[in-house]
Amino acid sequence: MKFLVSVLLTAYLGYAIGVYTHLPWWSFAITSLLIALAIRQTMFSSFIAGFLGMFLLWFVLALIKDSANQHILSQRVATLFPLGGSSMLLILITGLVGGLVSGFAALTGYQFSKSAKAILSINLE
Amino acid sequence: MRFVYLSFSLFITVALIWALNTRWSTGSSKTPRLGYFLSPQQGFWQNAESVSADFNQEIKSPELKGKVDVYVDGRMVPHVFAENDFDAYFVQGFLHAKFRLWQMEFQTHAAAGRISEVIGKVGLDNDRFFRRLGMVYGAEQAMAATDMDTAMKLSVNAYAAGVNAYIRSLQPEQIPFEYKLLDYQPESWTPLKTYLFLMYMAYDLSGADANMDLQMTNAKNYFGWDNFKQLYPNLQDSLDPIIPRGTAYSKAALIPKTPSDAPDRYYSRNDTSVQKASAYNPVSMPTPDPGNGSNNWAVSGTKTKSKAPILCNDPHLALNLPSLWFEMQISTPSHNTYGASFPGAPAVVIGFNDSIAWGVTNAGRDVMDLYNVRFKDELKKEYLMNGNWILAEQRQEVIQVRDGANLSEVVPITQYGPVLYDKDFNKPDARGLTLAVKWTANTANAGIKAFYLLNRAKNYNDYLAAIRNWTCPGQNFVFASKTGDIAIRQQGSFVARWKHQGDFVMPGTDSVYQWQGMIPMEENPAIKNPVRGFVSSANQKVTDSTYPYYLGAAHHFPLYRGIAVNKKLSALENITPDDMMKMQTNNYNVFAEMARPVLMKYIDKNGLTPSEKKFLALLETWNLKGDPQEKGATIFRCIWDSLEVAVWGDELAGSKLNLPNPDSYTLLERMLRGTADFMADDITTKGKTETIQDDVMTAYRKACKALEVMEQNGTLEWAKSKDTYIRHLLRIPALSRLHLPIGGGEDMINATKSNHGPGWRMVVHLTAETEAYCVYSGGQSGNPGSVYFDTFVNAWAEGTYYKALFLKKETATSNDQVKWRITFANN
Numbered sequence: 001m002k003f004l005v006s007v008l009l010t011a012y013l014g015y016a017i018g019v020y021t022h023l024p025w026w027s028f029a030i031t032s033l034l035i036a037l038a039i040r041q042t043m044f045s046s047f048i049a050g051f052l053g054m055f056l057l058w059f060v061l062a063l064i065k066d067s068a069n070q071h072i073l074s075q076r077v078a079t080l081f082p083l084g085g086s087s088m089l090l091i092l093i094t095g096l097v098g099g100l101v102s103g104f105a106a107l108t109g110y111q112f113s114k115s116a117k118a119i120l121s122i123n124l125e
Numbered sequence: 126m127r128f129v130y131l132s133f134s135l136f137i138t139v140a141l142i143w144a145l146n147t148r149w150s151t152g153s154s155k156t157p158r159l160g161y162f163l164s165p166q167q168g169f170w171q172n173a174e175s176v177s178a179d180f181n182q183e184i185k186s187p188e189l190k191g192k193v194d195v196y197v198d199g200r201m202v203p204h205v206f207a208e209n210d211f212d213a214y215f216v217q218g219f220l221h222a223k224f225r226l227w228q229m230e231f232q233t234h235a236a237a238g239r240i241s242e243v244i245g246k247v248g249l250d251n252d253r254f255f256r257r258l259g260m261v262y263g264a265e266q267a268m269a270a271t272d273m274d275t276a277m278k279l280s281v282n283a284y285a286a287g288v289n290a291y292i293r294s295l296q297p298e299q300i301p302f303e304y305k306l307l308d309y310q311p312e313s314w315t316p317l318k319t320y321l322f323l324m325y326m327a328y329d330l331s332g333a334d335a336n337m338d339l340q341m342t343n344a345k346n347y348f349g350w351d352n353f354k355q356l357y358p359n360l361q362d363s364l365d366p367i368i369p370r371g372t373a374y375s376k377a378a379l380i381p382k383t384p385s386d387a388p389d390r391y392y393s394r395n396d397t398s399v400q401k402a403s404a405y406n407p408v409s410m411p412t413p414d415p416g417n418g419s420n421n422w423a424v425s426g427t428k429t430k431s432k433a434p435i436l437c438n439d440p441h442l443a444l445n446l447p448s449l450w451f452e453m454q455i456s457t458p459s460h461n462t463y464g465a466s467f468p469g470a471p472a473v474v475i476g477f478n479d480s481i482a483w484g485v486t487n488a489g490r491d492v493m494d495l496y497n498v499r500f501k502d503e504l505k506k507e508y509l510m511n512g513n514w515i516l517a518e519q520r521q522e523v524i525q526v527r528d529g530a531n532l533s534e535v536v537p538i539t540q541y542g543p544v545l546y547d548k549d550f551n552k553p554d555a556r557g558l559t560l561a562v563k564w565t566a567n568t569a570n571a572g573i574k575a576f577y578l579l580n581r582a583k584n585y586n587d588y589l590a591a592i593r594n595w596t597c598p599g600q601n602f603v604f605a606s607k608t609g610d611i612a613i614r615q616q617g618s619f620v621a622r623w624k625h626q627g628d629f630v631m632p633g634t635d636s637v638y639q640w641q642g643m644i645p646m647e648e649n650p651a652i653k654n655p656v657r658g659f660v661s662s663a664n665q666k667v668t669d670s671t672y673p674y675y676l677g678a679a680h681h682f683p684l685y686r687g688i689a690v691n692k693k694l695s696a697l698e699n700i701t702p703d704d705m706m707k708m709q710t711n712n713y714n715v716f717a718e719m720a721r722p723v724l725m726k727y728i729d730k731n732g733l734t735p736s737e738k739k740f741l742a743l744l745e746t747w748n749l750k751g752d753p754q755e756k757g758a759t760i761f762r763c764i765w766d767s768l769e770v771a772v773w774g775d776e777l778a779g780s781k782l783n784l785p786n787p788d789s790y791t792l793l794e795r796m797l798r799g800t801a802d803f804m805a806d807d808i809t810t811k812g813k814t815e816t817i818q819d820d821v822m823t824a825y826r827k828a829c830k831a832l833e834v835m836e837q838n839g840t841l842e843w844a845k846s847k848d849t850y851i852r853h854l855l856r857i858p859a860l861s862r863l864h865l866p867i868g869g870g871e872d873m874i875n876a877t878k879s880n881h882g883p884g885w886r887m888v889v890h891l892t893a894e895t896e897a898y899c900v901y902s903g904g905q906s907g908n909p910g911s912v913y914f915d916t917f918v919n920a921w922a923e924g925t926y927y928k929a930l931f932l933k934k935e936t937a938t939s940n941d942q943v944k945w946r947i948t949f950a951n952n
Contacts, residue, residue, distance in 0.1 A: 018167070024146075025168070065171070098164070108134040111127070111130045
């Protein structure tokens, strides 16, 4: 349940901050980090939840754009890069880029929470 | 330990973001910032336009004076109905920007010598060349001259305001695809940019002599004057001029005086000491395509089925995506005009209105000269003129280089114009000389007014009054009206030259070599309603030798398309628009018609190998057309090209400098006259003197070897060997249209070459209800992510046309071809 909430919240906040297109494209790293900080999970689950949230968001957003566009632009870009003109490969890479940044940001969030706990427990002693 | 983990994951995250937010070098170009580029909310996915996108829109802009309705048809052609000029051009600017913003900015950056700001130091040679050519200086002069005219200033400013209104409306994620790819931002549009764009067109159509005059000078020095005249003659036996032979011309009002020392000091001087290439770092600079040209013609009612005139125009320029052209209709209470516009400039450039139609082809006249100037010292502040030192104006040029240091240089401006070549900017052909360029485009040029007035012209007199404003590049303006008039006039500001003035680099220290005056505009060659029932031009020489002014060296004027056009038009009667479309896309090769018999005469059929016999049979039975599937067209081209190499190649190879190839007509006309043994001898073979017959056989055998390879590769068919493509302005194949199945080529009316050709084709039938057909080699949208990016390319390649929707305001709302409506209002 916690995991699912993390994934959905990562995607939701990643989308919400992405609406503000004057901000840098990587602004979702902050929201993903905060979510991992707020929702305690194992290290592995935090990373995967962060990864999946943005992977799915970017994958689905690209997929929607691409199908409405009937692959016109994705085929051109996938030839330019070069990915053999494969739209699907380009969409996967798009998801992967969002996912990786978000996953590592979440991991950092997890480590922050652990470190904060460590600091707190030192102080308590 | 915790802090180690934390630092580690933080480091990975930051490093990842940094890597994905960095442009990585790949050879001469750089990748986009990958994270940004791929971000679906910011990057290129935002440019993936839905194929069923809705283009209805309501736009509010306080700058507007009234309400403007734009009806957009299914081909994405906007039909603008405004209440006044300001609103009309404001909306045109807005729409040009909406569909073509990146292209408009990129082209004017190139013209202004600012491309290094976008692509880095690889753009420097381009930028220095255009600045030294005086492009910005010329645009400033043109703007100052045009601003004197209130209506023009208003139009250009309204256009700029419209472009800027669009730019301001853009959200960061909505900027065009290419900005994201190259990672930069659009800047504000200025009226000067319109003039920069027009300067670019002037360069493209009249700037070849920045290079050709150097090469011709070197050829003259290398071959000597007598041989030069044989190789690059001014005589064209088969010329069919724009103004028919036999037309009488009045005596020249201005007779330029040839300097007394011109033969010794200038043209016939054989300066053999200059065969050394210069020691300076050669720069690579752009040069206009020598094929830049066009066809236009108008047939009078006496030759058409409907008894109404028909006007046709197809300009031949580089084939690019996004296209140079944007199709639209602009209507106000004072005019109603349809046609091709230039994204970057207000009004319609080639088109028609309720009363008339017009079109243009390039005149090709020599309006650019190079002068060899002498500066007192390296500071280049004073130059010699008639024995006195004269101060040169100093123009500071600062070129911003992306990811690099600015390049700052001073360009001296002499009384001829800016110094184009000197020790700091040179190439082997310029031999280290200091050369100033004199060019009519650099002098105050308010030519844009010609188009403004043509858009509103109602009759022949209006047309004359409109085109009087046109100065550079020289154009052949063809005209037809609903009242039945047809006309053509070569219009521009042309130098009254003494024979050979400006054919070569001229002495620049003595005022007698300067231009002595311009030909009075009334004396520009023109014809109205000729007996033959048609007027036409295809970049050939405008008149025969009875015209009292020197027209410039003949290499400026292609010969054969004009013959093809006139032959066709003479033969046709009861002409319909359909006949005209067939004619514009006609692939018959007049040059081959003349050349094939003389080639056949010299090919000795004895002793040919089986494959050589096979190609000969294909050539003999070829229908002389450059249709896509014709093998004969490829065989002919191959043989002719290798013949030119066999005849001239050995002599040209002796020069260390680039020399121009003699024109094809020079060799053909010599063969027809029976004087082709001149230079036929292969100077690399000792003790043997080859004749033209030997050369033809050598060329034939060599061509057959190449043809065998082509046959094996399956590229013997003309369309495959020619391989036409339409290239994205950034030269990225993935954004271009490659391998188009289209015929045509050099010396054919359908002048479609590999990356060059009749991008815009238009046929206007001036019946009571105007009937017009057009097509161009692109699409209305400049967005590679739009279905409208290359909509017309297939139709264009097939040679089919669209019937233009010349919309009436009253019936616009109920017209079923109108798909969307964009309204503009000020509140």
